[in-house]
Structures are given as structure tokens and as C-alpha cells.
Amino acid sequence: MSQRASAPPAPKEREEWTGQIGFLLAAIGSAVGLGNIWRFPGVAYENGGGAFMIPYLVAILTAGIPILFLDYAIGHRFRGSAPLSLRRLTGTVTGEALGWFQVAVSFIIAIYYTAVIAWALSYFVFSFTIAWGDDPAGFFVGEYLQVGDPTLTGGFVPGVLIPMAVVWALVLVVLAGGIAKGVQRVNLIAMPLLVVGFLILVVRSLFLDGALDGLNALFTPHWAALTDPAVWIAAYSQVFFSLSIAFGIMITYASYRKKRSNLTSPGLVVAFANSSFELLAGIGVFAALGFLAHSQATTVGELEGLTGPILSFVTFPLIISHMPGGAFFGALFFGSLVIAGFTSQVSILQVVSSAFQDKFGWNPRQAVARIGIPMAVLSLLLFATTSGLNALDVVDNWANNIGVVASAVLMTVLVFWVLRSGEMLRGHLNAVSTIKVGRWWLWLTGLLAPIVLGYILITRIIALITDGYGGYPLWYLLTLGWGAVLAMIVFAAGFSAVRWPHNPDDFSPWPAVSDLPLKGAQR
């Protein structure tokens, strides 16, 4: 430690979860988000139905869980946010820059994700009066969002602005409370509420007329899909995005665990909880879609709008309009979206907050004031407008498909190939965890993951360059899509160039390398 002439003030300890359960609920709250509800069911349906469960399970076991363990190992061992942990792991500014890139991705996602939570909040209120009337599609895009042409600025939409401001205010209050009193506490309340509410919703769905046809549509296996590489890519993509791995969240959350903490065993709980919830969502969503098909005297196969915001804000309102007790069902559905989205949003913002706290020595309240509030303002300016939906669509596509995936590829290549720290991290996991991780982990995280993710990244980039996206004009995609990626790179380079007020490398990881259960090559 640095020498001082006079007695130094007591060192500030890193915040901590109060125990395993606190961490578990927060990690599950982070992982279970909007995608579990509106992405998984449609992806499964379109990629083999029941047969999709095979590539899905393979993806969980060979990529999701291994990368989750990697995130935990890095965050727990180096006890820092993404930039700090990666800096300490690599001893380089390059590592720190990758961490800041992850922060940038989180920054951008957080700015638009709030809009979607706000829409869910609005629709929660609309449920009570079936405010969308007979034309949910027209209502969503027209009256509610007032979507205009793709421009960079539009007028404010009060119906979106106000709930967005409410969501931002709540999120910032939670973050200001810190890890134990803010983040953990909100998850302690939200997770049980979400599970109970969603279970009631699913059980209700199963009793609707046509529910079984819906389940048939989802689970009937199309075995030929297993020979289609696109299906396997879809499975890996779904698991990767659903678990919220490799863009800083799990590194950050793991960094707040006590040193003497089990990593792999809770990790398995998180991974299976996340998947269990999406399976439940699949059942509920498709039972409801079966009901819709039945009430429209058609089949599920003929329905449109089975995924994404359209599923939630157009198709589901249609379902709600048709069913008895629809208002209650609607409140449960949109309430679940709000809760799932909110706890994920908290984790995404925590990545940003922690990074600034660690680098500049701020406390949570200072981080909220200095970064959180400006982010909220930016978010409202960009997305509470008539240009909001289009902008969100584009930025989301690039942030996720390029930003998040690139971050994962870079991190796995850096850790396993450039630094060759895989074995050391494996030793770390095994030193503190009850469920041991064999050498297979090195192959999966160091070889399979970068290959699969790299393939996904490259094919997406090529597709975006050759086909564009969503029919939007090129200038729009360049500014908001590629522009967002450029902004992330500049952000990463910029913040890693800023000097640390203290020495981040003045740190000894625990357990010491000599105490790790390593065989053969020691790192």
C-alpha cells in the first residue's frame, strides 16, 4: 500500500451483497428480462419447435454456463467493475479499454431500454380500460408512440416521456442506494413478485380455449431443423443474449461478492433459473396465442407478431381484448414485463455506475448524480420522441448484435489466447467453489465460444452491410447504427486514456496463485 506521512483515513471497503441469496436474486433479476418473455418463445417456435430444445440445451451447457463462469471468475477475483477487473487481469490499458467498451455497450442499452419499460408501464395502466380499443397495432404505433418517419429529432410524446421519467427516477433511486440497500433490496422484492405473478398468468393461459393448440404449435418438433446451422446459431444467440453474459454485468455483480464465496454452484442456479423462466414464458405466450388463433378461427401458424415489441404491445393487447377477465390478465402480463425489465435495467446501469465509482472514487450517490442523471436526460431526449421507436430499433440492433457479441469475442480471445489466463481462472473457480470445473471449461470458453460468437458476429456484420436493416435509409443506419458502435469505441478509448487518481494495479488477488489448485502450467 502507498506510504503516507500521517495516518491515512480508514480504507473504504468494497460494497457487498449480504449473502448468497442476495447475489442470486440480483443475478437472476439481471438475467431474466424482456427477452425471456418476448424473444425466447418466438425463436423456439421458428427454429424447430420442440426440437429446438436440443440445440438450446447444448448452447446453455457449452456456452452460456461456461461464459457465465468466466464472468464470475474475473469479477470475483479482481474485485472491480469491468474496466478495473480487466485492467487488473491483464495489467494493461488494453484490458481496461475492453472493460470500458463493455461499459459503453451498457450505457447505450440502458438509454433505450428504459423506453421499453416505460411502454410496458403505460400498457399496465391501459390494461384496466383496454385503452387500445379495436386496433392495437394502430394504437401502439399511432396514438401511443406517434411514430414519425426516421428522423433524428421529433417532438416529445408525453405519454412516453412521463412514464420514462418515472422509470428513470426509480432506477436512479435504487442505484443511489448501493448494492445491498438498493440493488439487492429491489430484487428481493421484485423476483418473488415476478415469479408469482407470471405463474398465475401462465396457469390462466392454460385454461383458455385453444391453449393446447398453442402448445402444440410451440412444442411439435421439426427434427429437420437440427441439420440447419441457422437453428444452432439461433440457439447460441438466444442463450447468449438471455443470460446477459460477456458485457460487464456479471463481472460487476460478481465483484461485490465476499471473497470467500461459492461461484459455480450459484452460477448453475442462475443459468437454470433463467432458462426455466423462459420455458415458462414460452408455455404462457403460446397458450395465449393458441387462444387468439382459436378466437379468430385460424391457426397459430397464420398469426403474425409473435416476437418482440409487436408481440407484447400489439398481439397481446389483442388477446386481452378477446378474453374474459382480460384486464387482470393484461395487468399481470405488463406488470411482469415492467418488473423483469426494471431489474435488468438496474444491472445494466450498475455496470456504468460501478465503472465510474471505481475509477474516480465516487460513491453510488455521486455516480447517480454525475452520470445517471445525464444519462436519463439523454434517454428522454432521444427516445421519448416521435422518432423514438425507429431510433430504438436501429440502435438496439447494432448495440446487441455488434457491440455485445464483439465484446464477448474480444474478451474470450484476450483471456484465453493472448494472456493464457484460462487455467489460472479455472483454478480460482475451483478454489472457492463446491462444483469443480474441469479442463473442458478451457476448451469451451476459449475455443468453442469465440468461434461460434465470432461466426455470429461476422455473418451479422456482412448481412448488415449488404442488406441494411429494417428498410431504413442508409444515412439513418450509418448515424444511429454504425455511429453507435463508433461512439462505443471512442468512449472506450477515451476513458481508458484518463488517468487513474489512484493506482488500480496496487492490488493482490485472492487466493494467491500459489494457493490455487493448479496442475501443470502455472500462471
Add this chain to the structure above:
Amino acid sequence: MTPSALILMVVSILILWGGLIAAIVALRLRPEVDVYPPGGEGTEHTDAIIEHDT
């Protein structure tokens, strides 16, 4: 439901929800390793990042 759809739904439930239950049980039975490497407890090992008085 068709038999194959039903079977796949049940199998999916058993594997995922069953996996969750198994993971929870495993964690409850062994919440921590029996022996940690030396160190790693108490404030004397705190890895203070910042020393300041706010």
C-alpha cells in the same frame, strides 16, 4: 396435444425446471467449500481502492 409435442414439453420441463431444482438442492447441501485457501476474510484483507473520508 399431439404425443410428440407433449413428450417434448414434458422433457423440456423436466430438464430445465428439474435442473433448477437440482442446482438449488446442490447449493443448499453444500453452500461452501469446506476449506478455503489461506486468507480472504475480514477487513485486514480489504482491497481498498480509495482512501478518502466521504
